[in-house]
Amino acid sequence: MSSTGNEPAISAVGLRKAFGDHVVLDGIDLRVERGTIFALLGPNGAGKTTTVQILTTLIPGDGGQVRVAGHDRVTEPDAVRAAIGVTGQFSAVDNLLTGEENLLLMADLHHLGRRDRRRRVAELLDQFDLTDAARKPAATYSGGMRRRLDLAMSLVGTPRLLFLDEPTTGLDPRSRRTMWQVIRELVADGVTVFLTTQYLEEADQLADRIAVLDQGKLVAEGTAAELKRLVPGGHVSLRLPDADALDRAARALGGTPDPDALTLQVPNDGDVKSLRFVLDQLDAAAVEVTEFSVHTPDLDDVFLALTGKPKVATS
Incomplete structure (x- = not known):
């Protein structure tokens, strides 16, 4: 079933997942509006990455109803995958290829025609300030450059919904802020971003709404300002x-x-x-x-x- 104009980018009701006797997600509800940045926070083992893996069809859930980009993730997984981009915790960049070759490989996987793939790769190299390094091996890139290339690779198919699982882990403060600006520009262009992060400042700076996940349950959700008002001490x-x-x-x-x-x-x-x-x-x-x-x-x-x-x- 196709999406309607008013349907959120992500809707999950009663999402559950367990590994053996260990319950990772205990019936959580999520709603992410289109054209926004939604940040999911949680301590180690809270289920953030598991949530992303379920929403992106990488692993099945054990219960609940989930729609992503207007499609049911169980009955229409291919449509979900075609509509989204994913940047995981660990880089998908091939160090033996140049930056340009990494992007061309992704364009081939998306079945872009020769003219379209060259045009799209050139656009992304320019957008992520990688044109000068396009023909250098990715192994020579700095951490910030590799992360920008990784993000560019997830955008080859022009997704309108982007999952970023801890996108700035390991980056220095300057590279992190560069990534923040890139993310803001994507959202200004209409992309929806689902972000998990270990940096509270990152969620505070970027997110329109923030959810806090702990022991498999959502313990709070709201804007950064709303969440701060939950805590006494001002x-x-x-x-x-x-x-x-x-x-x-x-x-x-x-x-x-x-x-x-x-x-x-x-x-x-x-x-x-x-x-x-x-x-x-x-x-x-x-x-x-x-x-x-x-x-x-x-x-x-x-x-x-x-x-x-x-x-x-x-x-």
Whole structure:
């Protein structure tokens, strides 16, 4: 059955998977809208890569209904594969071939005609800034270049839905940010991206929506801002010029003073209304502040609160 214009890029209801007695996915629901970036986070062994493998038809699920790119993954697996691109955790680049030859090989696998394959390869080499290195062996490429080539190879067939399983693992910060820009440009061109990542900053920077997977269940889903609001701990930090100002600020606002550092920490969720209240109270008490900063929970705090683990690891 073909997709309709309003159908999401991915829809999964009650997705289950077990390996022997070990339940990896315990009835999860996913909905990924077209033209967005959806990030799936989770600790080591949470089931992120298993989810990608099921959605991309690499392995079967044990239960649930799944539609990908408008097609049923069980009854129309070939249609799903034809509509998607996949970049896995480990590079699919052949080191013995040049960058151009790697792309031409993918074009042959997609059965592109001679003229179309040359045109498509040239487009991708230019898009991923690999034209100058096109005829050099991939073994000579830097990590960032190899990852860009790997992503370009997954785009030869012009998919509208792209799965990126930890696409920037092992890259230096500059190469990682280059990849982020490439991903943003793809989405601006209408591609939908399903992303798993071990970098919380990556999800925060890129994703329209984020889901957190832990012990086979989705424990939270929303925008980065919505997830951060789930965690208490936001506060305003004030630095005062002297002990008298600190005392008056503490009487006006409460909070936790530090007489040695001349600072006051006041619980605050960081929204405009609550910040305005703090400033109004300081004005009413005639308190001058030398430093004023707002601290809100980040995705590290969210992840720790939801999973009991301090950061995301590979899976």
